[in-house]
Amino acid sequence: MSAPAQPEWFVQTDVFDGPLDLLLYLVRREGVELRALPVARIADAYLNYLDKMRDLNLGIAGEYLVMAATLIWLKSLELLPKKPVLHDEEEEDGEDPREALARRLAEYARYRDAADTLHTRPHVGRDTFVRDPSDVAGEDRPVEPGVDAFGLLEIFYDLLTREDTPEPEYEVDTVTLSLEDACRFVLSSLAGQVGELSSLLSALPTRRERILTFVAVLEMVRLGWVGLEQTEHLGSIRVEGKVDADVDLSRVMGRVEAATA
Amino acid sequence: MSDNLLPFPGNEPSDGLCAALEALLFASGGPVSSRNLAEALDVEHADVLGGLAALSRGYEDRGIELLEIAGGWQLRTRPEHAGAILKLMGQRPSRLSRAALEVLSVVAYKQPVTRSEVEQLRGVDSGGVMRTLLGRGLLRVAGRKAEPGRPLMYGTTRAFLEMFALSDLRDLPTLREREELEEDV
């Protein structure tokens, strides 16, 4: 691979933040004035630079190519006889496109230099350090969010995309709850008596366990191990245990697993 | 280090070691051992001890003092200013907790939403946080959901919009806008 031919400039795309940055660098390197930008000369320098990048197999982002096309067009304007073709373009926005580029570059240069000025200012965490505030407890203090609306979105996004949403804290020892466990829970809670389905389910802390237990109740109804009774529309549902908790639960397991698989 | 141990002397150009020690102690916040100070400044440990003593004397009649705590040295405010500090900091708003922000974000984007829907997304019990937010006027009850049990649904309030400088819920940035910001890097 060939090294850059001209030692005074190195081809480094990553040091440029876009085509305007590169263009400004070239303008300054060539020592030309922005106000009277020699478009042809700058276009050549720019295209030359892109060629070097290509020679080095460096990826060239699309926006650099768009600028290259613009520069080629602007250069062609200089080569063509002035009036006939150009007329429309100039009339449209009332400005020579070359001047427009120079103006755009000048505006970019202002912010670019402002960035340099920012860079030289004392910078917390680099040049100067501050104290964390002392912690003072205070009741009835007004609250502030500490983030803006976008921060709120970030938090929401984090929640949506969290790899594995942690199960609720209290579920630590219930994650492993099986249908067998659920059946045993129901039968031992009832202990052969009658109980309310809602109080049975509300004793369980998570929705997952409640669903599992509800499925277990339905399955045991089918097997005749428990009975269900509802005396009025939307009234409470009573569950009656008809077998002991030490019933052979292997019977239920196969079927329920098959049903929920 | 100069022989003159006056911490911030008038006629000396500066006692550089005392100034440096002060900067280090100020920035670190917590107690720092004299050995660590010596290492950071690349000076003799004995010089650091002398410097700390001088610095400490210099803090007489000042708002802060230098104390040896937990095997290290720490700058602290003098106790007599505690009242004013409490008064100053007591007016300062406290920050919403991460938990509160999480609940707010879920309610803001999914409202109207039930408590169990919030908990599903967060993966933790959120009742306490939601009560606090209701109390602060950032959440409100927005009806009941048409499902068994008819659970309460929650939404955000006008105070919520004000807190986040939004004129309208539609002003919330969207997930798509977030994605668009992420696309190019």
Next chain:
Amino acid sequence: MSDNLLPFPGNEPSDGLCAALEALLFASGGPVSSRNLAEALDVEHADVLGGLAALSRGYEDRGIELLEIAGGWQLRTRPEHAGAILKLMGQRPSRLSRAALEVLSVVAYKQPVTRSEVEQLRGVDSGGVMRTLLGRGLLRVAGRKAEPGRPLMYGTTRAFLEMFALSDLRDLPTLREREELEEDV
């Protein structure tokens, strides 16, 4: 108070006030407005201003200094101690990329400004950089623009002012000055 310690002007009545101000500023960490200081100390605002000036003078040749930042007053370490502090804390200096500084400049001067306006000016995609700056709390969402698509507008934050030791946005060098410099290019 001994006479040879100069940081707080010798026999002036403001000695106690200086000490109290120092304690408040030390405890608060962030910038505090002179009005809040006056209120916390229950003294006249003018006295606080005098006290702050005296305190500031007292910090010459010290490890810390008193600066006017983001509409308030804040104690900070002097830049010459940055190396030792970073060494003590085992940290690398926090740095912003040139792209980040450019985006910050554009937003600081033109706010509120949309992403596409920033990109138009820089001639390059800026979404990733803007997202990072939002994450660091240096940019904030500042509403939506009243135009088709209602794009988000962005502004700088208080943390931006604090980061660059600016007392307010007007403290930024004016772009006109930059224009004058431009003629020399």
